[in-house]
Amino acid sequence: MSASAPASGGRPVRHFEMPGSLAGKLRVWRFTIARRVVQFGLLLAFFGTLHWGWTLLGAPLLAGNLSAAKLAGAVPLADPFAVLQMLAGRHALATEVLLGAALTLGIYSLLGGRVFCAWVCPMNFVTDAAFWLRGKLGLGAGDDPVRLPSPTRYVILAVMLVLSAASGLMAFEAFSPVAMLHRELLYGVGLGLTGALGIFLLDALVLRHGWCGNLCPLGAFWAVVGRAAQVRVAFDNGSCTRCGDCVKLCPEPRVLHFGNAAARGMIASGECTNCGRCIAVCPESSLRFDLRARIRGAANGATAHGSTPGGST
Amino acid sequence: MDRRQFIVGAAKGTAAAASGGLLWYALLEQQARAAPPLRPPGARAEREFAATCIKCGLCVKACPYDTLKLVKAAGPAAIGTPTFTPRDVPCFMCENIPCARVCPTGALDSVFPDIAKARMGLAVIDPENCLSWQGLRCEVCYRVCPVRGKAISISNHPRQISKHALFVPVVHSEACTGCGICEKRCPTEVAAIRIVDPKLVQGRIGAHYRLGWKHEQAPTVESEAPAAADAARSAPKKEPGAGGLDYLNRGGTP
Numbered sequence: 001m002s003a004s005a006p007a008s009g010g011r012p013v014r015h016f017e018m019p020g021s022l023a024g025k026l027r028v029w030r031f032t033i034a035r036r037v038v039q040f041g042l043l044l045a046f047f048g049t050l051h052w053g054w055t056l057l058g059a060p061l062l063a064g065n066l067s068a069a070k071l072a073g074a075v076p077l078a079d080p081f082a083v084l085q086m087l088a089g090r091h092a093l094a095t096e097v098l099l100g101a102a103l104t105l106g107i108y109s110l111l112g113g114r115v116f117c118a119w120v121c122p123m124n125f126v127t128d129a130a131f132w133l134r135g136k137l138g139l140g141a142g143d144d145p146v147r148l149p150s151p152t153r154y155v156i157l158a159v160m161l162v163l164s165a166a167s168g169l170m171a172f173e174a175f176s177p178v179a180m181l182h183r184e185l186l187y188g189v190g191l192g193l194t195g196a197l198g199i200f201l202l203d204a205l206v207l208r209h210g211w212c213g214n215l216c217p218l219g220a221f222w223a224v225v226g227r228a229a230q231v232r233v234a235f236d237n238g239s240c241t242r243c244g245d246c247v248k249l250c251p252e253p254r255v256l257h258f259g260n261a262a263a264r265g266m267i268a269s270g271e272c273t274n275c276g277r278c279i280a281v282c283p284e285s286s287l288r289f290d291l292r293a294r295i296r297g298a299a300n301g302a303t304a305h306g307s308t309p310g311g312s313t
Numbered sequence: 314m315d316r317r318q319f320i321v322g323a324a325k326g327t328a329a330a331a332s333g334g335l336l337w338y339a340l341l342e343q344q345a346r347a348a349p350p351l352r353p354p355g356a357r358a359e360r361e362f363a364a365t366c367i368k369c370g371l372c373v374k375a376c377p378y379d380t381l382k383l384v385k386a387a388g389p390a391a392i393g394t395p396t397f398t399p400r401d402v403p404c405f406m407c408e409n410i411p412c413a414r415v416c417p418t419g420a421l422d423s424v425f426p427d428i429a430k431a432r433m434g435l436a437v438i439d440p441e442n443c444l445s446w447q448g449l450r451c452e453v454c455y456r457v458c459p460v461r462g463k464a465i466s467i468s469n470h471p472r473q474i475s476k477h478a479l480f481v482p483v484v485h486s487e488a489c490t491g492c493g494i495c496e497k498r499c500p501t502e503v504a505a506i507r508i509v510d511p512k513l514v515q516g517r518i519g520a521h522y523r524l525g526w527k528h529e530q531a532p533t534v535e536s537e538a539p540a541a542a543d544a545a546r547s548a549p550k551k552e553p554g555a556g557g558l559d560y561l562n563r564g565g566t567p
Binding site: 049050060063064065067068069070076078079082083086089091092093094096097100149155156158159160162163166167168169170171173174175179180183186187190191192194195 | 326329330333334337338340341342344345360361363364365367368369370371373374382383385386387391392393415416417418419423
């Protein structure tokens, strides 16, 4: 729907072409490389602290895992969604985990809620690999045997919180394939990998971006947080030719909506993971990372010039 | 979309969410009600523990003896929660309790005062396979017990086929921490002393049984008893045959 919008200004539509030079390729892959460095670096920091005794300032570098951790023996971090499930179960909790969850929530509400999904989550290795395989097999969204309504993940998020409240247990954490995969990677592999394998098959052959884009309640939680995130993908409507190359690559097909993007001057949806794929392939450089506050100013400026209205939250 | 379509759509969506939710709930309860494994010292009661353990593994990292492990998928308890297998590595009862200290959520009490007050489990003895019960002077469990003499004592026990008594270990639940060092060191091929969840083996007498001889030995109970109860207890002594009962009640085994 969004890709079929008319080309703006009658300019010729150029498409993305992979540069021949290595330097050009690296430039296109820069965000993917950066994401892998961050994902792998965090995993390595956890692994090194656990198994090789890595330290920082004499304290364990990054002890724990993505559910809860302690940085340099001083800074607590915790998964706010896990803590929310505990609170839904009406459990009294120690201050440390509450502080850690608040701190983590603060970091991601600056960087973009679903920055977790694209830059930190270990399941991203799995789902990106499945997406790569889809490309090799030439499978498009039309080939999928299943399609889910867009609010599915939010319904799952709500069900998980209702179940946590009803049972007093952590409904999602009890069987979270994300946390399970992370633990398998840190403490040794076992049957917990079945979840990741299932997600790989789902994403590769059953439903395009099935887990991250349709089902994962943790991603849905971060999407809600991301509605107010500061770092966003800014969109320059003036230079965009609606070639649609970004839409083809975007792991969240619903977030790249040219009408909304033109009105807001950015990809405002909390579902955007800030993965940077669209920025890397845009032949007109119409997309870039920027801060919400600055983007809003730019959109207002565009309004003053008589183009699309909007820019308010 | 007309109203009918909307209502049908909403009903379908609700049904999908409810069916998935109920299935998930069944799995949750199935996992939560499985026989609880041994938990680190200072753990909350099992269901509360499983509900507040965030599965971060900080306790596992803090344990200097590699005792604790996070439960794997298809393991014996809630996936990702810490447990230990005494026959592999028991709890060596660190005085500063580092595993509990680092717990960020309070699933383990981070200010748990005294490791000797920990109740991780309870040692139980299988007399059919315990060497001491066969007449050998093993007593390894008694000697390795960190709460020595209190959690496990050696008591003599008459033996039918010889004049020599058996010297057998006896576990006292009021002092046993469930650390599992006895299970680790037990020399039999499969340990004849094992740490289990006390609920699996411990009975309860019930308040309606009055163990008069015990109460007479415990002055605190005696002093708290109301005068009327004292009068009632002394009354039967005046009846015929009370002398014999008194003999049985005066302590010492017949």
